[in-house]
Amino acid sequence: MVEHLTFINFGNEEIEDKKVDLIDKIKAFNNHIPGVIDAQAGENFKEGFDFGISIRFKDKKSFEEYIPHPKHQEVASLLREMEMSDFTVVDFEF
Template identity: 45%
Template sequence: MVEHIVIFKFNETTSVEQQTEAIEKLKNLKNEIYGIVDIQAGLNFSDRSQGFQVGLTVRFEDKQALEAYGPHEKHQEAVSYLKEIGLSDIVVVDFEL
């Protein structure tokens, strides 16, 4: 299994409602992309986040599933929405379980 962790930072004009909609779009990828075992996402509540507002974890069956995820049409649609609402920075970590 592979764990994929992403944290997102948005610009100051991005509303909490837009962030919440982005979270739902990301969570729905589990039903649209083969190889996702589990997906979780939510709004940050920690004051240690260095300005990052949303966290995402995706567990994949294997590295091949992770590699297929990036270019997948549904993932790219979610990425486009994130950019549209003001995505300004991300941090990504991938590791095997």
């Protein structure tokens, strides 16, 4: 399995309405992207990054196919629209 974690800060404070849409789109990965076992996202309630995303894949091949998938690209576009100012990604296999 592969775990893909993304932690994000946003540069724009006026994006609250878009966060709900973002979370819904990410959770929909479970139903629309082959090889996704689980996809979760939400706002951080402690200090640190503003937002977190966790996506679990059945294997590395599924993860590699996820990157160009149109549903992933739709979320990437939304994140740019939301003025993602800083992010870090951690990917590991277990």
